[in-house]
Amino acid sequence: MKRCFKSIAVLIGLLMSAQIALSVPFRVDRYTEAYWSCDENQGNVATDLSENHHVLRLSNGATWGEARSGESGFFMGNRNGMIRGGTIANGWPALTLEFSFQLANIGDREMYIISRCRWHDEGDPSFYAIVVQNRSLYCGIYLNQPRQGYVSLSTDPGFVENNTWYDVQLSWSDGQPLRLVLNGEYITRSQNVGNGVVRTGDDALMVGNENVERYGDFPLVNGLIDEIRISRVNRFLLEEEDEDPEFHWEFTSTDNSMMIVVDEAIIDGEELERGDQIGVFTPEDICAGVVIIEEDGFPAGFAAWGDDDVTEEIDGFQADEELQFRLWDASEECEVATEAEIIRGELNYETNSGVVVSLDSHPQIELDRNSVGFGEVEPMEVVENTLTICNEGHTDLIISELVIEDDVFGLPEDEDQIILEPYQDYDLIVSFSPEECGDFDGILTIVSNDPDNEETVVELHGSSTGSMLLPLQRGWNMISSPVAPIDDDLTVILQDMIDRENLIIIKDGIGHFSYPIDNFNNIEGWDFRYGYKVKVESDDTLSIFGSMEEVDTPIPLSQGWQIVSYLPENQLHYSEAFESIEDELLFVRDAEGRFAWIEIGFSNMDTPMQRGQGYFVKVSEDAELVYSSEERVANEGHEKNQPYPLPSHFVPEMRTQSCMNIVIEWDKKSNCRSPNSHPELGVFTVENKCIGSVSLAGNGPWGIAV
Numbered sequence: 001m002k003r004c005f006k007s008i009a010v011l012i013g014l015l016m017s018a019q020i021a022l023s024v025p026f027r028v029d030r031y032t033e034a035y036w037s038c039d040e041n042q043g044n045v046a047t048d049l050s051e052n053h054h055v056l057r058l059s060n061g062a063t064w065g066e067a068r069s070g071e072s073g074f075f076m077g078n079r080n081g082m083i084r085g086g087t088i089a090n091g092w093p094a095l096t097l098e099f100s101f102q103l104a105n106i107g108d109r110e111m112y113i114i115s116r117c118r119w120h121d122e123g124d125p126s127f128y129a130i131v132v133q134n135r136s137l138y139c140g141i142y143l144n145q146p147r148q149g150y151v152s153l154s155t156d157p158g159f160v161e162n163n164t165w166y167d168v169q170l171s172w173s174d175g176q177p178l179r180l181v182l183n184g185e186y187i188t189r190s191q192n193v194g195n196g197v198v199r200t201g202d203d204a205l206m207v208g209n210e211n212v213e214r215y216g217d218f219p220l221v222n223g224l225i226d227e228i229r230i231s232r233v234n235r236f237l238l239e240e241e242d243e244d245p246e247f248h249w250e251f252t253s254t255d256n257s258m259m260i261v262v263d264e265a266i267i268d269g270e271e272l273e274r275g276d277q278i279g280v281f282t283p284e285d286i287c288a289g290v291v292i293i294e295e296d297g298f299p300a301g302f303a304a305w306g307d308d309d310v311t312e313e314i315d316g317f318q319a320d321e322e323l324q325f326r327l328w329d330a331s332e333e334c335e336v337a338t339e340a341e342i343i344r345g346e347l348n349y350e351t352n353s354g355v356v357v358s359l360d361s362h363p364q365i366e367l368d369r370n371s372v373g374f375g376e377v378e379p380m381e382v383v384e385n386t387l388t389i390c391n392e393g394h395t396d397l398i399i400s401e402l403v404i405e406d407d408v409f410g411l412p413e414d415e416d417q418i419i420l421e422p423y424q425d426y427d428l429i430v431s432f433s434p435e436e437c438g439d440f441d442g443i444l445t446i447v448s449n450d451p452d453n454e455e456t457v458v459e460l461h462g463s464s465t466g467s468m469l470l471p472l473q474r475g476w477n478m479i480s481s482p483v484a485p486i487d488d489d490l491t492v493i494l495q496d497m498i499d500r501e502n503l504i505i506i507k508d509g510i511g512h513f514s515y516p517i518d519n520f521n522n523i524e525g526w527d528f529r530y531g532y533k534v535k536v537e538s539d540d541t542l543s544i545f546g547s548m549e550e551v552d553t554p555i556p557l558s559q560g561w562q563i564v565s566y567l568p569e570n571q572l573h574y575s576e577a578f579e580s581i582e583d584e585l586l587f588v589r590d591a592e593g594r595f596a597w598i599e600i601g602f603s604n605m606d607t608p609m610q611r612g613q614g615y616f617v618k619v620s621e622d623a624e625l626v627y628s629s630e631e632r633v634a635n636e637g638h639e640k641n642q643p644y645p646l647p648s649h650f651v652p653e654m655r656t657q658s659c660m661n662i663v664i665e666w667d668k669k670s671n672c673r674s675p676n677s678h679p680e681l682g683v684f685t686v687e688n689k690c691i692g693s694v695s696l697a698g699n700g701p702w703g704i705a706v
Contacts, residue, residue: 083207094173143196151194173234259354277328317349364393374462406442434464478591480531480565488525509563531563531614571608650682650693
């Protein structure tokens with residue numbers, strides 16, 4: 001924090017006489033919509049010092065000139081300067097215009113000092129301040145909603161003189177007259193009151209004047225305009241109300257005191273404004289001094305009064321007691337606790353000493369933990385956990401947004417804006433509902449108005465190792481699961497389908513099988529490393545309950561054919577998945593009959609491999625298959641061979657437990673009348689039953705499973 005301690009020291013020296021001078025013409029406060037100090041003295045843009053960033057842009061030859069303060073202002077000169085901004089004050093129920101101006105040559109026609117006008121075609125302005133022919137200042141505001149209206153006022157003729165600075169304040173609010181304060185003195189008001197709001201429209205703010213069609217060519221202002229503030233409040237009434245503010249807390253002045261200088265005081269990121277108050281309190285909560293913030297703001301100085309030894313009553317600080325502060329927000333009419341940061345001195349009472357502090361009141365978010373774990377759950381199960389949020393700050397904590405990246409984690413639908421008062425707790429319910437097996441990590445981001453922690457991040461962890469759901473289609477399926485079952489007995493795993501008489505047969509890749517109708521089974525147990533062929537009467541789902549195994553678990557392979565399990569979560573092309581056995585691999589086939597014949601370099605397996613499916617592989621000798629545990633996706637280079645369309649004319653009735661793979665080579669270009677067509681090839685038994693087919697799309701060769 002960079003501060004000028006010289007000015008603070010001067011303030012301490014003036015505490016006894018309470019002399020604090022006004023330092024600037026205007027301040028940006030909570031009512032300010034726009035404030036242009038006009039001190040740039042270069043460029044063609046005046047900067048809005050409020051947070052609303054309204055822009056005033058010099059045009060028509062307007063330049064910078066020396067203003068009364070010795071700094072710059074807008075210089076119009078020779079009737080050809082103008083400043084133009086955007087639309088402002090649409091639909092306001094109150095408005096205050098404040099500005100300073102000096103005219104060099106008052107002409108014989110109206111000069112618009114400041115206005116928001118739409119003169120051309122039809123319609124009236126929203127507001128304006130004019131110097132008219134008889135050198136009077138004429139001001140008006142047009143209203144609409146709910147009733148049309150107009151309020152205006154005028155000074156006496158000859159009021160405005162050449163080469164004289166005027167500070168203007170025009171104030172109005174719904175149900176009030178328009179009032180004019182000039183150079184700090186109340187001058188006049190409109191004869192009528194104005195009911196409604198400032199007229200809406202897309203007309204722009206003008207400082208100076210513009211050429212208008214309806215009333216002819218008005219002269220542009222020849223002079224200087226400086227310090228412009230536009231506010232959403234009737235400042236005349238505001239100043240009336242704040243004329244003689246009373247202390248919010250009562251305290252007693254004694255014959256001993258300690259000097260306090262508050263360098264700044266903040267509530268929710270905004271500095272205290274005129275009419276707000278700061279109180280200092282003893283550990284027994286006795287108020288021992290108050291300061292009311294004036295127009296010039298900070299630094300602000302006041303006395304902390306010590307206890308009067310003459311009286312029995314404790315009415316102030318005793319030696320070495322800690323100073324505690326409290327703020328009064330006049331606009332919200334509420335007390336606010338605050339924390340003091342020492343800039344100079346000590347925060348313990350000592351007669352005739354001094355301390356310089358800054359005060360800050362803001363919310364402070366605290367969580368009971370920075371991560372939420374859900375343990376292991378089954379797929380499709382919903383588990384909830386509670387995260388406790390606490391506001392350890394001095395003002396309301398407003399949680400405006402809760403964001404979760406991974407959709408397996410969730411929040412109640414009715415969670416919108418959450419408001420916590422100081423030291424209030426809130427239990428946020430977070431849910432975990434995985435649809436498949438795996439380890440899941442997510443991030444919960446809590447967006448709040450804590451200035452030191454606007455985004456609080458909470459890590460979310462959960463895993464689903466309870467079961468794997470394997471969808472089955474009527475007929476033959478080739479399946480696998482990365483879940484090692486708790487009980488590998490096939491009778492236990494398949495009991496539900498056996499009871500429903502939907503399971504016909506299940507086979508492993510080396511000739512063992514289970515045939516429930518005859519109560520026969522010679523498969524020793526379910527091995528997650530290998531796949532199985534299952535035939536069912538109708539569509540079904542098989543659930544494997546157990547623990548998720550590692551992706552890089554070694555899978556022993558014997559020379560010849562076997563069905564292997566596909567363990568990775570991400571989908572890979574077969575050539576990437578089987579990199580560890582690329583020297584031994586001879587043949588790969590999926591459940592749909594698509595295959596890769598390595599020896600002749602043929603493959604129509606363009607679909608990436610996926611969990612839940614089993615794959616026939618043939619190797620030239622004993623080998624060990626190890627899937628890579630690295631996060632990978634299917635190589636884009638394998639996507640150039642798009643899957644051919646399925647046959648629609650020759651359609652086999654149903655896949656069986658075994659098949660023969662045939663590679664078709666055909667000179668389609670020479671033998672087909674339309675090379676871009678998709679002829680089909682079918683394979684039939686002697687009984688004319690279709691047992692395999694393929695669409696001869698592309699240029700071949702083609703593979704067919706029979």
